[in-house]
Amino acid sequence: MNSIALLNDSFRRTFSGGKVMMTIGVAELPDCVKAEALRQVADFSGFTEENDPHGEHDFGSFDLVGRKFFWKIDLYEEPDVKDANGDPVVNRVLTIMLASEY
Template structure:
């Protein structure tokens, strides 16, 4: 597994070392549904060639309470103005995980 995937997995499974954002649609859901959705993100392991073609473990989807959810990790520079020049270097990268409803995409 490449270093970016290892860093993304560490962030996704602990929510440490970056920022976690939720879309307005997710934010409007009951707290118990939001909590379960975040647990699903943290434990996600169903990476395939279709949803992870670059082997970076930066995207996933799942169904919960009759809704489809997407999550995505993006890598920015430390100032969060541009994409990271080197996502494999945590000192130069801020990871942002966004959880959204598929219907919001």
């Protein structure tokens, strides 16, 4: 498994090391549904060649309360901010959305 997939998996499972965002459609759902959606994202393991062609573990989908949800991890490089090794800092943003909002 490549390093991007490992870092994405770590972030997705712990929600540490990036930002987690929800679209308005998800944010308006009851708290218990949002909590279950987060658990579904953290527990996701259904990566296939079809939904993960680059092997980065950056997208998934699941069904919950009769709705299809998508989640996506995007990487944003901060070219003007360097880490201790002098490399640009990369920020991870995980967005959870209803498929109907895509």
